[in-house]
Amino acid sequence: VSIVDNFARRNIANQLGAPSLTPITPLLERTKRWQELSGKRIPAYLTDICVDRAGLARLVGEHDAVVHFGEQRSAPYSMKGMKRREYTISNNLTGTTNLLNALLRHPRPLVHLGTAGVYGYSSQSVPEGWVRWNDEWRLHPMKPGSIYHASKCMDQILFDFYTRNDGLAITDLHQGVVWGTQTEQTGLHPDLINRFDYDGDYGTVLNRFLMQAAIGHPLTVHGTGGQTRAFIHIQDTVECVRLALENPAEWGQYRIYNQIAETQRVRDLAQKVASLVAEAQIDYLENPRKEAEENDLEMDNQGLQELGWDPITLDDRLMEEVTEIARMYSHRVVRNRIYCTSEW
Numbered sequence: 632v633s634i635v636d637n638f639a640r641r642n643i644a645n646q647l648g649a650p651s652l653t654p655i656t657p658l659l660e661r662t663k664r665w666q667e668l669s670g671k672r673i674p675a676y677l678t679d680i681c682v683d684r685a686g687l688a689r690l691v692g693e694h695d696a697v698v699h700f701g702e703q704r705s706a707p708y709s710m711k712g713m714k715r716r717e718y719t720i721s722n723n724l725t726g727t728t729n730l731l732n733a734l735l736r737h738p739r740p741l742v743h744l745g746t747a748g749v750y751g752y753s754s755q756s757v758p759e760g761w762v763r764w765n766d767e768w769r770l771h772p773m774k775p776g777s778i779y780h781a782s783k784c785m786d787q788i789l790f791d792f793y794t795r796n797d798g799l800a801i802t803d804l805h806q807g808v809v810w811g812t813q814t815e816q817t818g819l820h821p822d823l824i825n826r827f828d829y830d831g832d833y834g835t836v837l838n839r840f841l842m843q844a845a846i847g848h849p850l851t852v853h854g855t856g857g858q859t860r861a862f863i864h865i866q867d868t869v870e871c872v873r874l875a876l877e878n879p880a881e882w883g884q885y886r887i888y889n890q891i892a893e894t895q896r897v898r899d900l901a902q903k904v905a906s907l908v909a910e911a912q913i914d915y916l917e918n919p920r921k922e923a924e925e926n927d928l929e930m931d932n933q934g935l936q937e938l939g940w941d942p943i944t945l946d947d948r949l950m951e952e953v954t955e956i957a958r959m960y961s962h963r964v965v966r967n968r969i970y971c972t973s974e975w
């Protein structure tokens with residue numbers, strides 16, 4: 632396994648003045664610690680996949696498969712003014728296109744982290760990526776709710792084309808909102824801990840609630856909290872990527888899995904967290920996003936289960952583990968970064 636990263640995420644965290652709640656050691660220290668613990672070396676390349684096409688193609692050629700996480704992944708950040716809109720579209724689409732072009736030279740199975748948000752959130756039952764239309768399988772209609780989500784929809788159009796036209800083998804994991812912070816591997820040593828984003832741009836909703844409860848901040852529900860979203864624990868994110876790599880798509884196949892363990896309504900999550908942490912208060916704030924205030928959601932998630940996935944669902948013990956980590960690092964919280972200030 633090798634890592635390719637241009638440290639965009641670390642730089643954006645610095646620009647926003649919103650560091651991870653958990654201290655993140657420099658990448659080379661992380662990989663060194665991992666090697667001490669596991670005996671496995673992970674070379675890391677400081678490479679911008681939008682710029683160094685030759686370097687990217689060389690690395691693809693030296694490996695058996697590619698996992699593509701390398702995109703700007705925050706919806707609120709992508710809506711924070713014209714520059715961030717432009718950056719998100721150009722970074723995500725140029726990086727994906729360069730990677731696909733590298734795969735034309737060195738065909739390897741690709742696993743991409745997509746988002747369950749590509750389908751849009753109306754009250755609907757969502758299949759895994761494809762629908763029958765005029766006797767043909769077509770991509771499910773897309774309805775992005777932000778520039779970030781629009782970039783993931785455009786990724787889908789590229790993946791569809793490169794599989795049909797060029798015979799690539801692509802798995803797209805339409806992932807739900809991630810919660811939790813530790814995996815089995817990151818829990819081995821404090822130097823390996825994952826980022827814990829709690830700020831209004833990058834923090835994901837359940838982790839934000841757990842952290843807010845842990846430091847005595849009111850839980851920031853947007854609108855009525857009637858939004859139903861899909862969720863997955865971070866341990867399952869890595870488990871699903873492993874399953875997708877070990878069972879690759881066929882050549883010429885664009886395979887989509889909904890990488891979600893369950894759906895939950897946001898206000899129910901807030902209430903669940905409030906029942907775990909006695910003194911937690913819930914604040915219903917004006918919704919900064921343009922989205923349905925209330926929606927139901929059902930999503931098919933059979934594909935990954937057929938490969939052997941046994942989803943982790945919301946569990947008090949795991950939620951308490953997140954709250955404990957948040958308490959442990961509460962001295963690092965930048966309080967004025969908690970509210971979401973990006974509006975659209």
Ligand SMILES: NC(=O)c1ccc[n+]([C@@H]2O[C@H](COP(=O)([O-])OP(=O)(O)OC[C@H]3O[C@@H](n4cnc5c(N)ncnc54)[C@H](O)[C@@H]3O)[C@@H](O)[C@H]2O)c1
Pocket residue numbers: 635636637638639640641678679680681699700701702703704722726744745746747806807808809810826835
């Ligand atoms: N976190 C979630 O809740 C969630 C939910 C659904 C989907 N996803 C998707 O999963 C993937 C990983 O998410 P994450 O939460 O780990 O995000 P992350 O920001 O921590 O990871 C993305 C990494 O890509 C790097 N990167 C970005 N642009 C790059 C470029 N041009 N060249 C090289 N490296 C680049 C960043 O520096 C960062 O380290 C993303 O594609 C995201 O869209 C995340």
